[in-house]
Amino acid sequence: MQTINHLNLLREAVADLRKSGRVALVPTMGALHFGHLTLMREARRHAEHVVASIFVNPRQFAAGEDLDAYPRQLAADQTALESEGVALLWAPTVEEMYPAGFATNVGVSGVSEGYCGAARPGHFDGVATVVLKLFNQVAPDVALFGEKDWQQLAVIRRMARDLDLTSPHVDAIIGVPTVREEDGLARSSRNAYLSAQERVEAASLSRAMRTAAAEIAGGAPIGEALARMEQAVLAGGFASVDYAQVCDADTLVPLATRGTGPARLLAAARIGKARLIDNIDVPLG
Numbered sequence: 401m402q403t404i405n406h407l408n409l410l411r412e413a414v415a416d417l418r419k420s421g422r423v424a425l426v427p428t429m430g431a432l433h434f435g436h437l438t439l440m441r442e443a444r445r446h447a448e449h450v451v452a453s454i455f456v457n458p459r460q461f462a463a464g465e466d467l468d469a470y471p472r473q474l475a476a477d478q479t480a481l482e483s484e485g486v487a488l489l490w491a492p493t494v495e496e497m498y499p500a501g502f503a504t505n506v507g508v509s510g511v512s513e514g515y516c517g518a519a520r521p522g523h524f525d526g527v528a529t530v531v532l533k534l535f536n537q538v539a540p541d542v543a544l545f546g547e548k549d550w551q552q553l554a555v556i557r558r559m560a561r562d563l564d565l566t567s568p569h570v571d572a573i574i575g576v577p578t579v580r581e582e583d584g585l586a587r588s589s590r591n592a593y594l595s596a597q598e599r600v601e602a603a604s605l606s607r608a609m610r611t612a613a614a615e616i617a618g619g620a621p622i623g624e625a626l627a628r629m630e631q632a633v634l635a636g637g638f639a640s641v642d643y644a645q646v647c648d649a650d651t652l653v654p655l656a657t658r659g660t661g662p663a664r665l666l667a668a669a670r671i672g673k674a675r676l677i678d679n680i681d682v683p684l685g
């Protein structure tokens with residue numbers, strides 16, 4: 401596996417790969433875990449060559465967030481990617497991604513607003529800007545993202561439709577189901593912030609979400625099920641719940657009552673130094 405830090409070298413290397421097949425892009429911020437590696441494996445089912453990127457994107461961290469503390473472990477990540485058969489790692493510096501004078505911002509209205517967009521001002525502009533740059537830099541045939549970041553996936557899909565990011569750039573944005581620990585906790589680089597006790601308590605989020613989704617599917621009023629869920633998450637050891645909401649799975653418009661289309665329960669909650677997010681399907685009753 402080649403690790404590349406300069407855009408001109410990236411373009412040459414990707415052009416070489418393209419001679420012998422399709423290229424899949426898997427963008428990450430590093431500190432790789434089994435969720436990421438699942439994305440790499442899935443990518444290999446869609447293309448002959450996998451390009452992974454590792455870039456801790458300053459523009460998607462709001463003021464006062466964990467940009468400096470975010471785990472960085474390039475050598476271990478390289479070993480893991482190599483063993484997954486990744487062809488090329490794109491690991492630009494901040495200066496390479498955002499040269500002096502950089503002045504463009506990509507904003508996606510609607511789906512970016514609310515939920516994590518409300519709690520993290522500017523976050524999804526930062527995500528959309530860097531993902532559009534990554535698409536232009538790599539020009540992949542397909543790109544893969546995790547459903548763990550459901551709102552992020554909705555933002556990227558909206559941007560791809562709106563900005564005509566179709567072949568030969570990106571003709572497929574593929575969402576990969578959330579990979580979980582045995583106790584249900586969604587795998588996340590930020591789980592590394594948890595103490596041993598917080599790690600045990602953190603499972604209460606997905607547990608309470610499963611209960612709420614089942615209650616709603618069984619006919620319970622959404623507001624009441626969410627109120628019980630919040631109580632359970634706080635009793636389980638979380639300090640606060642940023643949001644807990646049932647919404648239309650595609651548009652993310654909040655639902656007060658369960659309709660007939662796909663619905664998703666989205667939540668974010670804080671425990672210790674970590675702010676964890678999760679989402680699950682709300683099945684039709």
Ligand SMILES: Nc1ncnc2c1ncn2[C@@H]1O[C@H](COP(=O)(O)OP(=O)(O)OP(=O)(O)O)[C@@H](O)[C@H]1O
Nearest residue numbers: 428429430435545546548549578579587588589590
């Ligand atoms: N548990 C998981 N299952 C499936 N995909 C995942 C999982 N965790 C992360 N991903 C996906 O991997 C890609 C890179 O994510 P990222 O590097 O931010 O990792 P992360 O674990 O989500 O970190 P963070 O703690 O910052 O949320 C994203 O598309 C994300 O949705």
Ligand SMILES: CC(C)(CO)[C@@H](O)C(=O)[O-]
Nearest residue numbers: 427428429457527530549
């Ligand atoms: C998509 C992404 C790599 C953009 O920086 C990031 O938001 C992430 O890791 O989910």
Ligand code: BAL
Nearest residue numbers: 429460461523549552
């Ligand atoms: N996994 C989403 C990236 C972020 O939280 O900034």
